[in-house]
Amino acid sequence: MSSEDTGGGAAARYRREEVARAAGVKVRNLRYYQERGLLPPPRREGRIAWYSEDHLVRLRLIDDLLGRGYTVKGISELLAAWEQGGGITQLLGLEREMTRDWVQEEPVTMGLRELRELFGPAATAEDTRRAARLGYVRVDGERVTFPSRRLLDATVTLVRAGVPLAEILDAGEFVQGQAAALADRFVGLFRRHVIGSGGLERLPATRLEHITAAVGALRPVAGEVVAAEFARAMARRVEAEAAALLPRGPAPRPGRVGRAGRTGPTDR
Incomplete structure (x- = not known):
């Protein structure tokens, strides 16, 4: 090209x-x-x-x-x-807008030796094969390519924190399934309420332009919704975990004033 x-x-x-x-x-x-x-x-x-x-x-x-x-x-x-009808330009523009820039990632390529140095004994041959099946890596002879630097960095961080690579792949497979379900939901909403049941056949140029603009607006919105909801869920879950891990204070003794200013049964 x-x-x-x-x-x-x-x-x-x-x-x-x-x-x-x-x-x-x-x-x-x-x-x-x-x-x-x-x-x-x-x-x-x-x-x-x-x-x-x-x-x-x-x-x-x-x-x-x-x-x-x-x-x-x-x-x-x-x-x-x-x-x-003058709609072919809008139709081609719609197709271009629908398919472009959903994935913006920086790939990372390294040799098998570098891969072993990066993950150490935490990575087995089966882990590599499974990561390839999940699409996290591509192996070509002695070269390994990670399509997403962000996912690679996240994996390395978790491994160095002590999380087994096999369990990281378990979590990744789970996340892939949930992400696919979310994508299906967003696309279904768009298909029903923006494009309509009739599809794109015979749509006027003005309608195609409207759909193209809606596709452009959907791209950042979908990611922002998912990121915001995940952040909220993580905040709730981490707060609950922190509360469970922190030591509890001693139970109040009978007759002593409580936190709300109430007295025990011996107070008059």
């Missing part, structure tokens, strides 16, 4: 193999989609064909519609109808 200065920043551009790989389609499909009118031709510089971000978004849309049971002819008619 390359980039070019468009006057407002760097715009991504792709060679044929790169855009096909990014969209998850076969290279030969690009020419087929162009012949059927589903995909605009690329911009050529000499013998090199450059595809843009809009090409990538449209390819993903085509692939999604094919997966939903649409025929190539049906997709062509649908795209033509959107283009005639």
Whole structure:
């Protein structure tokens, strides 16, 4: 992938193999989609064909519609109808807004030796295999990549505090399940009340613009809600734990004045 200065920043551009790989389609499909009118031709510089971000978004849309049971002819008619109604730009913008920037992580790559030095005897081969199954690491020969530096830092902190790595992975698997349920709930609310039961077919351009704006607003809100509720829950749980760990004072003796100023049964 390359980039070019468009006057407002760097715009991504792709060679044929790169855009096909990014969209998850076969290279030969690009020419087929162009012949059927589903995909605009690329911009050529000499013998090199450059595809843009809009090409990538449209390819993903085509692939999604094919997966939903649409025929190539049906997709062509649908795209033509959107283009005639002026909604294709908004539709592509919506797809771009819906799929971008949900995950912003800094990956960390290291060798197996560095991994052993980082975790010491706390990490076993089975722990590494399980972490890979959960998506926390990717192992490629002698190289290990952690997709999320934040999760790596949190894991190292817990291990150094004495928490067994196997139990950290247990907690991580539990959190993944809860996060998936939360995502399902948020997406379900958005699907029912913002997009509507009819889906995106034949929606006017103004409605697509409204949905795009709502998607942009949802991204930070969803994370803030989860973070706020987790912080509140942790505060309650830690307070209760601290109260249970602290030593209790002696029980008040009969006849002595209590905290509220009440006297015992011997007072007159």
